[in-house]
Amino acid sequence: MSLPPTLSKFLSRYAMAVDSFMRDHVRGMPETLYKAGMHLVRAGGKRLRPAIVMLFARALGGVEAEYQAIPLAAAVELFHNFTLIHDDIIDRDEYRRGVPTTHVVYGEPMAIVAGDLLHAEAFRAIYRALDYGLEADVAARALELLAWAAKRVSEGQALDMMFESTWDVTARDYLDMIYLKTGALIEASAAMGALVASGDESYIEAARQYGRLVGVAFQIRDDYLGVYGDPSKTGKPVYSDLRRGKKTILVLYALEHLPSEKAERLKSLIGREGASEEELEEAAALIRESGAPKYAMDLAMEMARNAASILDELPIEDSRAAEALRELASFVVEREK
């Protein structure tokens, strides 16, 4: 599915605003450090997280709130890119967004520091929001949200790593983990937008819920695309999750629902660096046979629908922005990349 029309217009406008903020503020010496930090940022990305910040700000607070949200949107995008750099080191991933990953180009030590730089720049951007007219107490709340998400993301990343070396993981554990690793930052993004638009805690809570659902649905789709996606679209090598033995919801559901012989066969095929393309294709076929892809996508779509319905309960000031948020909820579960 290509980008829905209303969302598409907002995305390109927001990407420009956020990229321009990042270009202006993320600079310094030595040049190599900043080039390493901005390597993946420059390689592309849909800028979905900053769009969620800005769309919530606009939907609930109009164009003034939308403007004040720019630094917070940039903060979220910088933070996200920091996590990508470190995740790629940890997962030994060599390609992302169709380019070699940061540690492949700049070496691991520089990539560690480049990630740390973006982590710092994300928090620095929160302070810069004062220049955009944000009140100090709102900036302090935004700091709390980003720091809260940062803590959760570390926890999710640690769990994700720990799951790789054990079979003792349930689908529930998996959903909790991806909530931490992916959902929390999207939750914080939505909350930041609502925060800038309004101090009303019930709106912020509703936005959080939207972000949580969209975030988990997004990750389920990501895991689906990791097995059944087209590498020329996703920009990631095919089957790398299976090769590494990631316990995604697809794998966990399949192991629970396949007859034991086939489940054992699936276990024996995944999680081996040396597995052949044919073996991984067989694994993907076994997973499909279990009904896992349908189960996972049904679950993700239900979450996306619930997220969209949250918008019906909010006092919408800008209906186009709310429409884009509805489109975004569907898009994350229908996207091909």
Place this chain on the structure above:
Amino acid sequence: MSLPPTLSKFLSRYAMAVDSFMRDHVRGMPETLYKAGMHLVRAGGKRLRPAIVMLFARALGGVEAEYQAIPLAAAVELFHNFTLIHDDIIDRDEYRRGVPTTHVVYGEPMAIVAGDLLHAEAFRAIYRALDYGLEADVAARALELLAWAAKRVSEGQALDMMFESTWDVTARDYLDMIYLKTGALIEASAAMGALVASGDESYIEAARQYGRLVGVAFQIRDDYLGVYGDPSKTGKPVYSDLRRGKKTILVLYALEHLPSEKAERLKSLIGREGASEEELEEAAALIRESGAPKYAMDLAMEMARNAASILDELPIEDSRAAEALRELASFVVEREK
């Protein structure tokens, strides 16, 4: 030199307050992640940076400011420990504070994430300062200071790494680098203390200058101890800086001042993983022969004296805290560990 008397009393009291804050706030699941994050924190450390925050707050603002500074002091200590975890990965250091480093105990992936967690916890602590009665605009300024230091530390770390693979480094480059890598965080620590005590920009600027001088002097002493220190006191293996070919001020001064034959000999001895103890002893002797240790320590002591004299110009509310800050300036250049 052991700890001076007034400083010593403050250090142990502050260490308790800051450690207790960290114990209460840095918790969560999975346990392994939090244990990895707190591994070096628990192993010891002098807690000099948090003491600088709290001493400045008390010296300029009395005990109320001192209390409000606790979360900021913890933020600085958490940030410092995050940098240690990542630096040890980058430098492949296996011991610190007399214990195996985080990545040696928990593996490199977990150590990367544990560092990221402490980085996040540092910023989260800034927000928590609101619970200690800090105003939101002061917390926002503290956020700016920590984020500014975080950016500088990344830059310094990147330069430090880049210097390892080139001889084209001057003593000036080195001093600029250690200002970024070590001085900036100590500068931010002093500034945070002054900020909590008073909104007066000239006091904050004076505190920054104290921190900058003490920070650079501290690092010069660190580099000195890396060659001439007693490993049983420093907790670090002897000569590891020489073995890795770190371009410290000692090495740079020696290369500039030794006759060319001896300078070439020195170059040939350092920066080789396989160098023998005897070769590194010879390198240390050549450096001493050049007068570098005396030059470096004279420079550091002058900085420490200048730092102490800054306190004479400030409106001191608590003279014991000011005395401890004077002692601290001398201590950083006279310490054996």
